[in-house]
Amino acid sequence: MGRTVAVVGGGYGGAAVAKALDADADAGIEVVLVEPKDAFVHAAGSLRALVQPEWAENIFFPYDRLLARGRVVRGRAAGVDAGGVTLADGRRVEADYVVLATGSDYPFPAKADTDDAADALDQLRAAHKELSGAARVLITGAGPVGLELAGEIAAVWPGKRITVVDPAEEIMPSFTPELRAELHRQLDGLGVELRLGTALADPPPVPAGRADAFTVATTGGGEIGADIWFRCHGVRVNGGFLAGSLTPDAMTRQGQVRVTGTLQVRGYDNLYALGDLTDLAEAKMAGYAMKHAAVVAENVLAQVRGDRPGAVYRPSPVPSILLPLGPGGGVGQFPPESPGAAPALLPASTVAAYKGADLFVGRFAELFGTGTATATATEAGAATEAGTETEAGTA
Missing domain, CATH: 3.50.50.60 (FAD/NAD(P)-binding domain)
Structure with a gap:
């Protein structure tokens, strides 16, 4: 042929x-x-x-x-x-x-802006150093990327003050009320503050991922003080x-x-x-x-x-997602097994076991031949069937 x-x-x-x-x-x-x-x-x-x-x-x-x-x-x-x-x-x-x-x-850190893996690794390490010394973190965007980032930061540094800002009135509006309620419960438990229905009046005066104290006004008339910020939308x-x-x-x-x-x-x-x-x-x-x-x-x-x-x-008419909030937390939703049934909601323990623990790294090691066996594309696809939204990762 x-x-x-x-x-x-x-x-x-x-x-x-x-x-x-x-x-x-x-x-x-x-x-x-x-x-x-x-x-x-x-x-x-x-x-x-x-x-x-x-x-x-x-x-x-x-x-x-x-x-x-x-x-x-x-x-x-x-x-x-x-x-x-x-x-x-x-x-x-x-x-x-x-x-x-x-x-x-x-935007970084969800995706790097370089074609060189060594440079991308250096960017992550440099941003980690900046983040580690910041007491107050501002995240713009309360979609899956912003919420997952908040969860990862809170899991490593539970003492940091994390604020997530989004002009939407509700998080994850295309998902079930039960999933959103569970998200709110876990984020509250992590100490993450959600500022919904508002946006920044102007961009922060310092580059994203750079530690430097600043204060920004919001469209609602308030102010937010932070030591570092990350853009999680766009x-x-x-x-x-x-x-x-x-x-x-x-x-x-x-x-x-x-x-x-x-x-x-x-x-x-x-x-x-x-x-x-x-x-x-x-x-x-x-x-x-x-x-x-x-x-x-x-x-x-x-x-x-x-x-x-x-x-x-x-x-699928019903959206799916696995959204970790650190290695041990998160929420998940699968389409219903039969038409007309409610979507299947997954508890944090299942999300952690299925995705949060290693974020499917083992499956991709197999797919790319760096593991002990070579996974098929179908197997790797199944691993990410309800995986990270590519605004949080990539297609």
């Missing part, structure tokens, strides 16, 4: 689809993974890495053992067409099929390189890619997209991106074998 598949982006979904296609030796596919970073960064563990720098190396996984037959091309995509991928340095990767999996960017889709590459109908105004139920790019037969880059009406979560990967892999394999792509992805 001798077909080439270029996967653009080696995050959660990209790594998973590349692994799945590469593992099918009978299909005769050459997988080329195009990725600017020198290592996969398990973003769901980045907040733990901030507060526990001795553990931080666990979230970095080199790509050199991901593929058994394919290859990894380190570089940044500058354009895509029906025949392959053009890189920013002018190199060209010819391909019969292209999978777009470039995900999104997010996801940015990495689709800018597609400008001029795809037809206008294939892109939204927000820069996302329109996909069909089979996750093919609208108007294209041999282009696929997954993860944060897509316009799918669901939360942007690592677990969902890996579910997308399974559908894309099945459909590409079908096309390579001369069949029509038949796997269809259907977003």
